[in-house]
Amino acid sequence: RLSSGRRRHREPAAEGSPAGDRGSMRCQQVSVLYFARSAELAGLRCETLSVPRQLTSLQLWEEIVKVHPRLAVIRDQVVFAVRQEYVLLGDQLLVLQPGDEVAIIPPISGG
């Protein structure tokens, strides 16, 4: 049975950050969407996660797998969609804004 959930992942690394701090360690709330097999493995279809503002796509995957270890088995078959653009898991640097949508995209089978 799948359900939406809210989950706080971790506290920001910088203590007492002043308003307007743009350090890359500052965490950002993003919406993570799960589809098809990834939704079955994670046990839900969407949630809010707190992740670093800047990180590689591979690091983002690793953050998500910490929360849902069962996703590890599909690592070689998924890509992300960040703000509805496909991103491979790898070195690509992502700069995330609050409320950005990140989707786990297993191999597609439309048509």
Add this chain to the structure above:
Amino acid sequence: MDESEDVPKDFIKLKTEKLSVDEVSELVVSPYCGAVSLFIGTTRNNFEGKKVIHLEYEAYTSMAETEIKKICRDVRKKWPSVKHIAVHHRLGVVPITEASVIIAVSSPHRAESLEAVMYCINTLKASVPIWKKEIYEDEYSWKENKECFWANSEK
């Protein structure tokens, strides 16, 4: 005759209700076009010897519509004479022999609409975030299009 009144349009719909070939064809008919070409994707009742009970589709709906719009834009660059394009894809449960997808394209002459329809379905299978689950008697399987470059079908 004023063809500027018949502005080229894209008709994109993802829906759970049964698809209609008549409805999709009528969307693209134009008095300036001599051809309407159509593709219908239907549900087969078997896969590798297993009986398929039905299919289930899900989609990242907002992104799927955006990706289909990109396909329409590319069609118009490659075949500028194409007039209207309609892509209807069904979501949820699709029984055997019913249509999962219908694509219709109109153009003044037949070559362009025939080629554009083929391009649409091939590109949809490679780039639109929609997923199909095949339900068998005792199990199910998430399908992977061979056109999908991040599928690892050689495992």
